Amino acid sequence: MFAALRRVHREWKGLQAFKRVPREERKIVFYSEGKGYWSHFEPVFSALQANHNVPVLYVTSAEDDPLLLAPPVGMHAFYIGEGSMRTLFFSTLDVDVLLMTMPDLQSFHIKRSPFSVHYAYLHHSIVSTHMIYRAEAFDHFDSILCVGPHHAEETRAREQALNLPAKKLVEHGYGRLDTIIKNGNPGPLTAEGLPIQVLIAPTWGQNGLIETHGIDAVRPFIESGLRVILRPHPRTRKFASAVLDEIAEQYRNEPLFRLDEDGDGNASLLSSDIMLSDWSGAALEFAFGLERPVIFADVPRKVLNPDYTQIGLEPLEVQIREQLGVVVPTDRLNQLGGIAQAMVADSEKWQATLRAARQRWIFNTGKSGDTAAAYLTTLLN
Known part of the structure; x- marks a missing residue:
C-alpha cells in the first residue's frame, strides 16, 4: 500500500515538474510507454540535437526508465506512470508536437488535448497497420511517420474507405532497423x-x-x-x-x-x-x-x-x-x-x-532519424 502511494506521489511530482516548464520551451515532447521504446526514439533525438539543436522533453510511463536518472544532453525526462497522472497529462497537454509510439489515441482513456497539439505517430514495428492493430488505431493522429510504402498505402486506403481527413504521411523509415544495421554484422x-x-x-x-x-x-x-x-x-x-x-x-x-x-x-x-x-x-x-x-x-x-x-x-x-x-x-x-x-x-x-x-x-535506410527530425522541426510554432 505504501509503495503504491509513494509511486503515485512520484507520478504527481513528475507531472507537476513537466507543467512548470515554460510554454515556450515545450516544443517537441516524446511520450514513451516503457523503456523498451527508446530504440525507436533515439535516432530521432540524436538527429534533432546534431542537426537542429532542438531540446526534447521526454515523458515516460516506466518507473525504471534509465533516462530518468541519466538523460542525455538536450533532454529533460519526467515520470508520469500509466494511471491517472498519465490520463491527466494527455488531457491537459499544451505543447507544439507530441511524438509517440502508442496507438489508439482517442479510442480509450487517452484523449487528444483541447489545446493545439500536433500528434505524430512513430511506428514501433514494420508490420502493417490494419491486421494486428485495432481498426481505429491511427485515425486520430495528425501525421504518421511511415516505415515503408505499405504504411502509406494502407493509411490512405482506410481514409478513402471511411472518408477520414487526410493525415500527413512522412516517408520516414525505421530507426531501430538503422541501429541494428549499424551495430550488427549483416x-x-x-x-x-x-x-x-x-x-x-x-x-x-x-x-x-x-x-x-x-x-x-x-x-x-x-x-x-x-x-x-x-x-x-x-x-x-x-x-x-x-x-x-x-x-x-x-x-x-x-x-x-x-x-x-x-x-x-x-x-x-x-x-x-x-x-x-x-x-x-x-x-x-x-x-x-x-x-x-x-x-x-x-x-x-x-x-x-x-x-x-x-x-x-x-x-x-x-x-x-x-x-x-x-x-x-x-x-x-x-x-x-x-x-x-x-x-x-x-x-x-x-x-x-x-x-x-x-x-x-523500407524508406530511407540509414537516414530515418534525419528525415524525422527535419519534418518535426517544420511543425514548431
Missing part, C-alpha cells in the same frame, strides 16, 4: 566451433507460439545440439507466465538454453544465426537488419481488427514471409532443428534476397 555469422544459435522471438496473445506450443518450440533445437535464446514478448510474461516458467525450469541446467527478458534484447538479436518467430515484427527487424533468414511457425494469424480485409490489401507480414524465410506448419515443429541447420547452410543465398526485400519495403 549476413551469415562466422563464429567457429560454436553450435548454431537460434533466437526464438514470437509475438504474444492467445495464438502466439509460446502460448500455444510452449516447450515444443524449444525442444527440437536443443535435441539437435543447437543453442537457443528464448526472448518472449513482455506481454507473454504478463499473461502466460506459467508457460515461461515451465520452459525455464525444464532447461535450468541446460548450457544450450538461455531465457532473455531484457527489454531491449539487442545482444541476443545481433548474435543469432537464425530466428524462429510467428507473426512478430521482430522477425522483420532480424531479416531486414541482419540479412539472416527466419523460420515462421504457422500459428493462426494475430488479428485485432477482424475487418482488416475491407481495404483490400494483404498485410505485409503475410505476403513477405516466404521472401524472408520458410513457413513451417505447427505439426512439423519436431523438425525445427534440421530445418534451421539447412537454412543456415544456405545463409549466403538468403542474404541477397533479404537485402532486395529491404530495399523494396
